[in-house]
Amino acid sequence: MTRVRLDVAYDGTDFSGWAAQPERRTVAGVLCAALDRLLGPGAATGLTVAGRTDAGVHATGQVCHVDLPDDAWERLAPTLVRRLAALLPADARVTTAAAVPADFDARFSATFRRYEYRVTDVPYGALPLARHDTLAWPRPLDLAALNAAAEGLLGEHDFAAYCKRKENATTIRAISRLDWRRDPDGILVATVQADAFCQAMVRSLVGAMLAAGDGRRPVDWPAALLTRRERSSEVTVAPAHGLTLVAVGYPADPVEYARRAELTRRLRG
Known part of the structure; x- marks a missing residue:
């Protein structure tokens, strides 16, 4: 084979x-x-x-x-x-x-998974050709506030507040990249990268950051939830259609494939 x-x-x-x-x-x-x-x-x-x-x-x-x-x-x-x-x-x-x-x-x-989440805050919503991959947000979003909220979520934490817990599974994850940009067409794009994610974790993180980005929550609120040890009912999970898996990383040297797989299995255990 x-x-x-x-x-x-x-x-x-x-x-x-x-x-x-x-x-x-x-x-x-x-x-x-x-x-x-x-x-x-x-x-x-x-x-x-x-x-x-x-x-x-x-x-x-x-x-x-x-x-x-x-x-x-x-x-x-x-x-x-x-x-x-x-x-x-x-x-x-x-x-x-x-x-x-x-x-x-x-x-x-795999060494990382990278996702992007697309949001538009223009008054007329997502353009027709973008309606399947871009969330229309009903309030203006502040890019600086979004990035301030994102900064507090970087690094290794217990993301129990943002995950659907599974029996005998850890909710500790290491986020190596989390930032927002506004593209020339006005679309806001969140990029998030980690070694792995819990179920619904990325969309939950986005939901919390959007609440900070439109002013309904302070920018340190998403990070404050990291003290929780169970899923937070205050976090609204962002709709699925704005999320895209854009890249998966692997060791540059194929010799490292088996070693990485062994390490990952050990960490999951």
């Missing part, structure tokens, strides 16, 4: 998230269906994703891996991306496919 890294992009509007679910349309579901049609049922095995996005969340830089029979990979490698484009629906695309070492793990070898 050959392990193949697939870089994937999708419009999450009509998907019930990444993970395959019975009777629901998911990104993993349509990708597996396309691989089955191309290679035969069950020929592609071990589909593993860097980060399972929720319903409505988009991706331009998602990464997954799959194991393909050696002969199938040798035969299809030059044309796999084009063939998958013909089989996948218009709202999902595999942008690159490349053979990787067998110890590459799309989930555990």
